Amino acid sequence: MKLLRFGANGAEKPGLLHIDGTIRDLSGVVPDLAGAVLHPEGLAKIAATDAGSLPLVDTGARLGPCVAGTGKFICIGLNYADHAAESGLDVPPEPVIFMKATSAICGPNDPIIIPRDSEKTDWEVELAVIIGKPAKYVSEAQAMDHVAGYAVTNDVSERAFQTERAGQWTKGKSCDNFGQIGPWLVTKDEIPDPQNLPMWLTVNGEKMQDGSTRTMVYGVAHVVSYLSQFMTLHAGDVISTGTPPGVGLGMKPPRYLKAGDVVELGIEGLGRQRQDVVADQ
Known part of the structure; x- marks a missing residue:
């Protein structure tokens, strides 16, 4: 299934992408794509619904983040050998973990907002893992039982805030609209191998990132298991699993976003995003 949320910011409703390409309203079936709805039983209830009988959604409706109630937005740094x-930097001996504020989460086509005093706002196409069933101390063999599905995310980053100022990476990762998630949450049954997904990103039509989850150092099952040793993962938590090469920081000379740019990105089977870049006021 391809699940989504639509409507005005803060008032999104749950929906799904029907096989005929239309968006259908799920709000009469489930309250939102959050919590227990993401458990296996909740997803089974949605799957058993006659999607063709659900109300149609206006094709011009805004898409919101494809998951609600996210308690933790966890990111894995330097998780692609080529990046x-x-x-x-060396490939880390264990996954590098940092947190992104949940207030950064926004819809897949919402703008990238360059924060005040920023000169180094960068892009990162990433595979997001959405937790469906709580996970604590799970083995790698058990880890995928706790995954609801996958989505595209743009881990937007302000590199000066991230690495040139004292402290940790979080403040360079958590500005408003630095976490586009969607367009949809694709349930894991539709993605048999999350470690073989082509992914790409363009700026103003120019290809910047052209990679694959094949070069991920620590795969999805390992990352879910690893994180669950340190914290309980809850339904709706998002894990952004790292980016392939082609970010602005890695260019010679480095290249960063400016107001007026257009960023497009996608992952095979998970859809695509489009973002206008604007300056914060």
């Missing part, structure tokens, strides 16, 4: 190389 670590372009950053001039």
Whole structure:
């Protein structure tokens, strides 16, 4: 299934992408794509629904983030061997974990907002893993039982805030609209191998990132298991699993976003995003 949320910011409703390409309203079936709805039983209830009988949604409706109630937005740094190389850094011996504020989450086509005093706002196409069933101390063999599905995310980053100022990476990762998620949550049954997904990103039509989850250092099952040793993962938590090479930081000379740019990105089977870049006021 391809699940989504539509409507005005803060008032989104659950929906799904029907096989005929239309968007259908799920609000009469489930309250939102959050919590227990993401458990296996909740997803089974949606799957058993006659999608063709659900109300049609206006094709011009805004798409919101494809999951609600996210308690943790966890990111994995330097998780692609070729991206670590372009950053001039070694592949880490364990996954690098940092947090992105949940207030950064927005819809897949909502604008990238360059924050005040920013000169180094960058792009990162990433595979997001959406947790469906709580996970604590799970083995790698059990990890996929706790995944509801996958989505595209843009881990937008302000590199000066991230690495040139004291402290941790979080403040360079958490500005408003630095976490586009969607367009839809694709349930894991539709993605038999999350470690073989082509992914790409363009700026103003120019290809910047052209990679694959094949070069991920720590795969989805390992990351879910690893994180569950340190914290309980809850339904709706998002894990952004790292980016392939081609970010602005790695270019010579580095290249960053400016107001007026257009960013487009996607992952095979998971859809695509489009974002206008605007300056914060």
